[in-house]
Amino acid sequence: MGTRGDDQRLRDLALLRRVRDRIDREYERPLDVEALARGVHLSAGHLSRAFRQAYGESPYSYLMTRRIERAMALLRRGDLSVTEVCFAVGCSSLGTFSTRFTELVGVPPSVYRREAADATAGMPSCVAKRVTRPVRNREAPVPAAPLA
Structure with a gap:
């Protein structure tokens, strides 16, 4: 059985995967960190920090790479x-x-x-x-x- 922290980490990773998938799918649309964060009910700052920790780059950098x-x-x-x-x-x-x-x-x-x-x-x-x-x-x- 996982700890409460592990459960939260898995939920956060699932949200980050949703953000990454949205960027992959909608790269040609106007996207910004605030809109991406709203879509998963996180603050823009938290999303940016967590995304960078999980994927090694900011959501904006990932979007530009796509x-x-x-x-x-x-x-x-x-x-x-x-x-x-x-x-x-x-x-x-x-x-x-x-x-x-x-x-x-x-x-x-x-x-x-x-x-x-x-x-x-x-x-x-x-x-x-x-x-x-x-x-x-x-x-x-x-x-x-x-x-x-």
Whole structure:
């Protein structure tokens, strides 16, 4: 039989999983921490702290990672402009989208769009998604400077 603390921890994890699932499902909608917290009857501060402890990143960071992953898939298709992709994944600022994309992927969305089509040509989309998954919890590594 679990202790009272264990029971509460399991309930909290279930709520956090609901928040994460909602982000996965509704990433293209306007979502903020306050709305996510209201949906599971927690304060925004408690949700942010608990989410970070459980998943290693804030709810906002997780949401942006989902959006960037989807943006990568749309950019690989090549039929939408960077601006169209930005709005299609739920971002309202092209500047913020481009900055976050570059942080996670290592190149700006326009460069990714040009290069990704060649790099993933002939790959099934499920493989391309896995191979091109963005870096989480830190910026993409900066290429080393050539030795002189």
